Amino acid sequence: MGAMIEIENLQKRFGAITAVDGVSFQVERGTVLGFLGPNGAGKSTTMKMLTGFLPPSGGTARIGGHDIQTDSLAAKKLVGYLPEGAPLYPDMTPEAFLMFIAEVRGLSGAAARARVTEVAEKVSLQKVMRQPIETLSKGFKRRVGLAQAILHDPQVLVLDEPTDGLDPNQKKEVRALIRSMQQDKVIILSTHILEEVEALCSRVIIIAGGRLVVDCTPAELAAKSKWHNAVRLELHASETGRVATALADAYGSSHVEKLGPATLLVTTKDRRAILPEISQRAQKEQWKLEGLHVEHGRLDEVFHDLTRAGARN
Amino acid sequence: MRNTLVLFKRELAGYFSTPVAYVFICIFLLLCGILTFYLGNFYDAGQATLGSAFFEFHPILYIVLIPAISMRLWAEERKQGTIELLMTLPVTLPQLVLSKFLAAWAFSGIALALTFPLWITVNYLGDPDNGVILASYLASWLMAGGYLAMGACISAVTKNQVIAFVLAVITCMLFLIPGLPQVSEVLAGVLPSEALVEAVRSFSFMTHFGAIARGVIDLRDLVFFASVIGVFLFMNAIVIELKKAD
Numbered sequence: 001m002g003a004m005i006e007i008e009n010l011q012k013r014f015g016a017i018t019a020v021d022g023v024s025f026q027v028e029r030g031t032v033l034g035f036l037g038p039n040g041a042g043k044s045t046t047m048k049m050l051t052g053f054l055p056p057s058g059g060t061a062r063i064g065g066h067d068i069q070t071d072s073l074a075a076k077k078l079v080g081y082l083p084e085g086a087p088l089y090p091d092m093t094p095e096a097f098l099m100f101i102a103e104v105r106g107l108s109g110a111a112a113r114a115r116v117t118e119v120a121e122k123v124s125l126q127k128v129m130r131q132p133i134e135t136l137s138k139g140f141k142r143r144v145g146l147a148q149a150i151l152h153d154p155q156v157l158v159l160d161e162p163t164d165g166l167d168p169n170q171k172k173e174v175r176a177l178i179r180s181m182q183q184d185k186v187i188i189l190s191t192h193i194l195e196e197v198e199a200l201c202s203r204v205i206i207i208a209g210g211r212l213v214v215d216c217t218p219a220e221l222a223a224k225s226k227w228h229n230a231v232r233l234e235l236h237a238s239e240t241g242r243v244a245t246a247l248a249d250a251y252g253s254s255h256v257e258k259l260g261p262a263t264l265l266v267t268t269k270d271r272r273a274i275l276p277e278i279s280q281r282a283q284k285e286q287w288k289l290e291g292l293h294v295e296h297g298r299l300d301e302v303f304h305d306l307t308r309a310g311a312r313n
Numbered sequence: 314m315r316n317t318l319v320l321f322k323r324e325l326a327g328y329f330s331t332p333v334a335y336v337f338i339c340i341f342l343l344l345c346g347i348l349t350f351y352l353g354n355f356y357d358a359g360q361a362t363l364g365s366a367f368f369e370f371h372p373i374l375y376i377v378l379i380p381a382i383s384m385r386l387w388a389e390e391r392k393q394g395t396i397e398l399l400m401t402l403p404v405t406l407p408q409l410v411l412s413k414f415l416a417a418w419a420f421s422g423i424a425l426a427l428t429f430p431l432w433i434t435v436n437y438l439g440d441p442d443n444g445v446i447l448a449s450y451l452a453s454w455l456m457a458g459g460y461l462a463m464g465a466c467i468s469a470v471t472k473n474q475v476i477a478f479v480l481a482v483i484t485c486m487l488f489l490i491p492g493l494p495q496v497s498e499v500l501a502g503v504l505p506s507e508a509l510v511e512a513v514r515s516f517s518f519m520t521h522f523g524a525i526a527r528g529v530i531d532l533r534d535l536v537f538f539a540s541v542i543g544v545f546l547f548m549n550a551i552v553i554e555l556k557k558a559d
Contacts, residue, residue: 014558051401054558076403083401087394091330103319104402132330148398 002065003028004156004186005050009059012045019045021210022059027186027203029155032178034201034218035190038307042210043190044084047160050188051081063156077105080154084161086145090134094125094144097133098151105152119147123177139170146177157181159189163196175200194299198222208307218299223271224306225297230267231275233282234291237262243287247278265295317408317415324416334420341378341424348374349431361439367431368449368526372489372519375460380481382421383464384474386413387553392472396557410550414465414542421457425450445528452525455538456518460485462545469552472559488541492519 003026012020020042027033037043048054050061052072061068066075089097098119102112120126123143128136133144142162149157162178163171171193178187178200191197197204198218206214206221214221222228235243240262247256247266251274257265268274275294282289328334345367349355353366390396399409435441464481471477490496491513500510514520521534 048397048558053397053401073403073405076401079401081398081401083394083397085394087398089327089395090393091327096326096330100319100323101402103322104316104404 002026002062005061005063005188007046007050007059007061010046010049010056010061011058012042012049012054013057018210020049020056020207023207023210023212024059025205025212025215027188029184029186030182031203032182032187032189032201034197034204035188035207036192036194036197036204036303037190037207039192041208041307043207044160046207047081047158047188047190048083051079051158052076053083077152078154079156079158080149080152081157082145082149082159082162084164086142088133088141088144088148090132092133093130094120094133094136094140094147095129097144098147101148101151107152115151119151122150123147124173139166139173142166142170142174146174150181155185157185157187159187161190161192163191163193171196194303198299206303206306213306219296221302222297222299225299225302226267226271227265227295227301228271228297229273229275230265230271230295231278232259232291232293232295233264233266233278233287233289234293235262235264236288236290239288240264246281246285250281262290316404317412320404320408320412321416321419324413325419328416328420337378337381338424338427341374342427344374344378345370345428345431361435361441363431363435363441363446364449364526367428368453371453372456372522375457376482376485376489379421379457379460380464380467380478380485382417383461383468383481384477385468386417386465387469387549388472388474388477391469391557391559392474396553400557406550406553410465410546410553414462414546414549417461417465418454418458421461422454425454425457442528445526448528448530449526451530452522452534455525455535456522459488459518459538459541459545462542462549463488466545466549466552469549469556488516488518490517490519492517492523 005027007026008024010020010023011018023042023046035043035047045054049056050063050068052068052075055069063075064078066072066078068075092100095116098116099112102108102116107115120129123146125140125143125147128140133141136144146159146162149159159178163174166174175196178189181187189200201218204214204216204218204221205212233243240258244256244258244264247264251266251268255267255269257267259265266274266278273294275292279292282292348370349367353370355366358366387396390399400406432446435446436443460481463484464477467481467484468474468477470480491500497510497514500513501507504510504513515537521537524531524534
């Protein structure tokens with residue numbers, strides 16, 4: 001059997017505007033795929049095509065082997081989808097709404113009720129099940145949206161900005177929820193928040209200007225940063241001058257950056273690991289070190305570079 | 314079939330989860346009463362029938378009230394973004410279009426059925442032809458279906474309920490006025506042949522509603538309403554397919 005999700009040269013044009021311009025990738029089970037890109041890059045449009053809401057202008061996608069255009073019903077059955085902004089029916093209660101989703105998903109009667117209760121518990125909705133959705137806070141509304149998406153225990157979960165607009169505690173809860181579901185599933189989530197990618201995803205795809213610009217792991221992405229393997233030294237203030245000179249001799253003065261009165265950052269051109277040699281030298285020359293850290297790279301900076309470059313193409 | 318039923322149930326329950334349904338039903342019954350007793354002079358006519366005093370006003374009443382039901386059908390889904398939710402569920406477009414229409418039609422049927430005290434009244438006061446009354450109810454309900462199908466299609470065109478309402482009122486009117494006697498006379502003066510006048514008249518809801526309401530259930534009149542509903546629901550599906558993402 002092939003990959004759970006196969007996207008082939010997917011394209012979407014709106015009049016003269018090309019929103020998605022030939023995106024192809026495959027996703028295997030057990031993957032949490034972070035879908036990154038600036039606003040308007042085509043993330044949501046790609047997700048809308050994958051979930052069968054928008055017909056592609058060219059190319060196609062298959063979910064579990066089912067083509068989203070010719071076999072859309074079978075494809076839709078495998079997918080749980082949280083659209084951007086988590087739209088819901090404001091007049092309904094979460095209970096009525098989730099029962100409706102359960103019935104559309106083929107459950108009925110006691111089985112539907114049991115499943116709704118189970119999912120409500122999973123996303124902690126029990127207390128508000130009988131309040132109209134419009135009276136709920138943003139965090140609860142998002143949870144209703146998530147509950148709706150996971151109700152039929154789908155093999156593919158597509159979440160468009162699942163934590164957007166939530167407070168830090170709510171974000172944490174949503175992430176924990178996503179992490180608890182990742183086995184044996186494909187989870188695709190779009191986000192602006194790079195720490196989320198580091199915390200959740202096993203793979204990252206960046207699209208810019210409708211095109212795929214990067215497809216790798218978060219660690220590989222970080223390795224593209226010029227800060228990757230940089231070493232940060234925290235020193236006693238009186239030592240800063242002496243150590244800075246010594247490091248500038250070894251690595252070139254342009255590679256030693258003074259971040260604060262007692263903090264130095266050392267980078268190398270080839271981003272090799274220099275921690276061992278620096279720590280050896282520190283011992284030998286008896287620097288008064290208060291801290292020594294390796295930087296893994298800054299995703300926001302890589303993201304910025306890549307998407308700016310992508311938009312220019 | 315099962316999906317259509319599930320969607321239908323949610324739609325119909327949706328009317329009653331807000332005050333919309335109750336307000337609508339109250340206004341409908343109130344207007345029916347006022348028109349029947351004041352404008353229709355129900356008592357003065359001294360006849361045990363519902364035709365002239367009650368059903369006669371339905372074509373006009375529906376022009377305003379039916380678009381009030383249909384305006385939100387798709388406009389609301391598009392505005393709230395719930396259309397994306399709905400259309401990524403494992404249901405087909407025909408199921409969605411049909412369930413929304415049927416729920417609205419059932420709702421208008423409930424409102425219509427709640428005018429039963431009038432029917433009891435005429436039976437208490439006299440000895441009406443209940444067959445004709447039943448046929449009139451059928452005619453009224455079919456006409457409501459025709460207007461609803463138009464309204465649903467128009468509601469799919471816009472996200473704005475007010476626009477949906479106004480456009481639907483105008484469209485409903487266009488399908489009514491060629492059948493009004495005054496308009497027919499004008500048409501007879503303008504159009505070159507009698508056949509053409511008849512052709513235009515035959516597009517009017519008034520003509521077909523009147524025929525069934527008289528108690529003559531002719532297949533042609535039934536086919537007319539069924540075709541109007543079918544054509545507009547088909548167009549509804551096409552409009553949704555084209556406009557859903559806007």
